[in-house]
Amino acid sequence: MKKIYYLIGGLLGLTLVYMGCNRAAGPNTNGALASSAAEKVYVAPGEQDEFYAFLSGGYSGNLTVYGLPSGRMFKEIPVFSQFPTSGYGYSEETKPMLNTSHGFIPWDDLHHPDISQTNGELDGRWIFVNGNNTPRIARISLETFETEEIIEIPNSGGNHSSAFITENTEYVIAGTRFAVPVPQRDMPINEYKGNFKGALSFISVAPETGRLDLKFQVLMPGFNYDLSHPGRGKSHGWHFFSTYNTEEANTLMEVNSSQNDKDFIAAINWKKIEDYVNNGGGTKMATNYAHNVYSHETHTGTTTMKKEVVTVDPTEIEGAVFFLPTPKSPHGCDVDPSGEYIIGSGKLSADLTVHSFTKMLAAIEGEKFDGEAYGIPILSFDDVMAGIVKSGGLGPLHTEFDANGNAYTTFFISSEVVKWRLETWDVVDRKPTFYSVGHLMIPGGNSRKPFGKYVVAMNKITKDRYLPTGPEMEHSAQIYDISGEKMELIYDFPTHGEPHYAAGCPAELLASKSKKIYRLDENKHPYGINNPSEARVERNGKEVHVYMGTIRSHFTPDNIEGIKVGDKVYFHITNHEQDFDVPHGFSILGQNTSELLIMPGQTKTSVWEPKQVGVWPFYCTDFCSALHQEMQGYVRVSPANSNIELSWSLGE
Amino acid sequence: MIMGSILLLGLFFFPLWNIELGAPQYPEPLGLNIHINGLQGQSEFDIQNIDNLNHYIGMKTLPKPEDMWEFTVFPIVVGSMAAIGVLIGLLGYFDKLAYYWFFGWLAVMTILGVLGMYDFNAWLIDYGTNLDPKAIMKLQNPDGTPMSYKPPLLGHEKMLNFDAYSYPRLGAYLMMVGMFLTLMAGFMGWKTRGKKVKSITNGTLATN
Structure with missing residues (x-):
């Protein structure tokens, strides 16, 4: 008998909740705005399109x-x-x-x-x-x-x-x-x-x-x-x-055809x-x-x-x-x-x-x-x-x-x-x-x-x-x-x-x-690096290859010396993030091309041919993190005939 | 009793605990599943991504199984307790042991559990407060003391932009059910003491 009371009570409770919902929803669904164009195209903040x-x-x-x-x-x-x-x-x-x-x-x-x-x-x-x-x-x-x-x-x-x-x-x-x-x-x-x-x-x-x-x-x-x-x-x-x-x-196609x-x-x-x-x-x-x-x-x-x-x-x-x-x-x-x-x-x-x-x-x-x-x-x-x-x-x-x-x-x-x-x-x-x-x-x-x-x-x-x-x-x-x-x-x-x-x-x-990231362990780019510890700079005649890593919020390496005027510098940038929507960018002063925007797990290459002696900054172009502004580095460019050794570093 | 002990083995397959970190930038929270033999990301790259964020506040990287003795000892302890439990259960079933052995097992298990929780909490404190003095962000509480990033042992806590949620997961729940079953088995044993233990064990199994 007691059980039946509980049951009835429960059902009553449910009915009340249901009626309450109805009353709350009523004005929104049946109001004057229901058929308005605005409502039809309005996708509320945080909602997604159909x-x-x-x-x-x-x-x-x-x-x-x-x-x-x-x-x-x-x-x-x-x-x-x-x-x-x-x-x-x-x-x-x-x-x-x-x-x-x-x-x-x-x-x-x-x-x-x-x-x-x-x-x-x-x-x-x-x-x-x-x-x-x-x-x-x-x-x-x-x-x-x-x-x-x-x-x-x-x-x-x-x-x-x-x-x-x-x-x-x-x-x-x-x-x-x-x-x-x-x-x-x-x-x-x-x-x-x-x-x-x-x-x-x-x-x-x-x-x-x-x-x-x-x-x-x-x-x-x-x-x-x-x-x-x-x-x-x-x-x-x-x-x-x-x-x-x-x-x-x-000829005169608009007429003749x-x-x-x-x-x-x-x-x-x-x-x-x-x-x-x-x-x-x-x-x-x-x-x-x-x-x-x-x-x-x-x-x-x-x-x-x-x-x-x-x-x-x-x-x-x-x-x-x-x-x-x-x-x-x-x-x-x-x-x-x-x-x-x-x-x-x-x-x-x-x-x-x-x-x-x-x-x-x-x-x-x-x-x-x-x-x-x-x-x-x-x-x-x-x-x-x-x-x-x-x-x-x-x-x-x-x-x-x-x-x-x-x-x-x-x-x-x-x-x-x-x-x-x-x-x-x-x-x-x-x-x-x-x-x-x-x-x-x-x-x-x-x-x-x-x-x-x-x-x-x-x-x-x-x-x-x-x-x-x-x-x-x-x-x-x-x-x-x-x-x-x-x-x-x-x-x-x-x-x-x-x-x-x-x-x-x-x-x-x-x-x-829709993909969220590219997997680093599937990256087969010939100049990609799986880990920032593999970052390095290699010279082959006048060609210089920089194997560079990026992860919030630094480049590896971020100081490079031994580049000379007349070199052709390939920056091969790997984004080591494996987190959704964390791209890094790369640009260097005086590059005759566009920046790079590199998605997590990707490697992209930008060529830079420095024409002037100096110390030239590069930086991340995508506001990647709280320390994005600090995501920067320098390349020292010496005269063509200088004999400064190629060197690179991070945090030294 | 046997069932209860076997449920402990669930800890080898399912996480014991879980810590989730949600933030405005992480509508899909990062998560850490704590198993008795190591940590796993809730999604594939969560550990790496948690470490990456933690480096801003100077936190140590999350431990690999070989970095902490717990991840070696816990599986042995859990395995042993399960084996002992099954043994006690079997002996009880064949009337070789009395019901208070069940309570004994339960008491040991409870003590181990509390010790485990204590150890877990100590680890959280260490990770949350023992920070790199060269940390990028050194934040202080209003009273000037360094801010702690220790996630809660149980429940929710707001830390900077993150909402940390810490709750037991399936492995722990199975363990709790197992301990409860053992308690029931012991209780039934106590009520029918003097009678045949065999029927008690059957009774316990039936309540499953």
Whole structure:
């Protein structure tokens, strides 16, 4: 009996607690602020965002990492541009990452990030990006958030319909925007027509390591291959490229390449071409391109020059390539999550053209051709077209998708995002952007499984959105909540460089595997030291190698004598910390390069060529600890003919 | 009794004590697991990182197993006590020994435990107060005496930017359960003295 009383008492107590909670929570959840935009984007101090967003930096050459919905920037990942912040492209280890067949290039124009996929869903292993100007593809690790590999693309010019991956990350696909002579040669520009080629490159990705290999190039007619997206699901094995300048004009392009009423979307059956190449098809062409690989063991990049590429003439493979007529110089070429619909955004038009993959296969089967171009069949427009979206906007560019059968298209000229329904092609909603939007991004919006909660619109024009900062401003981006029937503008934030495309994924896909440190016991840098006790200075003629250790809050050694004017001094700095977020930096007065920022367990090298006699200080550039200001040292530089012995010390 | 003694062996697998150091810069606290045969970081590099921070206040680096006799002697003592306990338990089970042997074992164990705690505390005092006179940071209490960095023996204490938490861990809890079981076994033995010890031991086992 007593037990029953206890039980009743306990239940009563619980009920009271429960009611108390309810009362306390009531005003917050049901109050007037509940649906406010501020609440939707507010990520309280100490809280973390729901999504990662990777925004390309365009002409910054780098990739920026943001959180959604807060719009907070977490990191700029250096890829194609030298980055003095970390020493990327300045340190001896990372300089090779920027090697090309044209020599060292300190910059590129980074446009389109794409996260690796398995079965058409984001798997968060790597993110791939393209360098537009000197054609290159880079692979960035999503454990270290560092660039691990850059491969140059030969026979390409304006590597723009890139870097898009197939649904199991079999290939990174990179198409040329500018047609060029293949191979490059000295010839009159006005003989472009019929002579220039458009190379579409298929770069295989090793499943375990992510290692890139230029497997083959499809040499297409000399059109401009603008953007592309992979088939998925039923259309896996195909890749779709939008084209313009099917006129093959070579001057005053804005007029001369806008004459044809329809250009094409090129449908490439890459599985078929892959089989052909695997069975010995294709032609080996002599060429020259750089392949740069960074190792997290040696913390060093190495360049290999490749001398050969397999090229494929698509007309030699039955059924490998078809053209789908698409109005008005299509720009975006986007594939819906089911893989059925291919959306061509005729950028000089008001309407979107949607092609059906099923109809395309039927048209191929039924040979519904409407002529050919350079031996490639052109499918009849009416036989492949699934629908037209009468958007009411102007200048459609890019489309992303949610998981509920909706598509979202940006309109550059009318400056808006338009939401419409697949299959009915009805416009559901439209919201202005500020101003002249280019790409947009829904996390997973370019995969079989979109996470349709937010769309980010990335604009080309900023004007009055923020406090003015002179003629040059950062670009603006807007975040819209798309969880309801109507889109709702919830935030506006400046971005870095010029974001073109972006890629996003749920935070939990990456957050837990983000590395905290590099392990010292895995450091295989040839000039790294496992322990500060191994610190030393060695002379080899005019070359001096300093094996230096750093740990809070001193360098080992911190006094060096016996350096002479004319020496080339390599400071190999190892960070001996094994604690999260304790980098050390290094800089020395008069160095003709950037500082180094060295993560725990890493070794990086800076070269210093002292030109003046004196005692020159060096110091840690990262406020590493309470005694950071004391983390400093001196190098004594003597005249070239002096005979001062090399010596080094700490605390003597 | 047998179970109780065997539980002591848990000390070979699980830490006896744990000291955690949290600070604004260490939202994920650094931690030190104290085993009977040495110290281990709660995360892989915690010992190195604790030492690194301690060098600012001139504290000695944390001892390796070979630096302290305790880490050699404690395992022998614990192992021996467990073996003796099992032996007493077995002899008790076969009616060769009376229940007060259980209490005897418990008394010895308690004395050893108290001595161990005393020794542990002495070690903490030594590490917390016996500092390098050339320490980078020499801090004083308001009354002018040098500040001690001795973590608490048990509980929480605020030291500079660090919150130190010191609590027993699984090894110690197993030991306590073991000692409690022994107490129960002795108690049952005392209640049924004169009867067969065999049933008592079974009874104790059943209470598990």
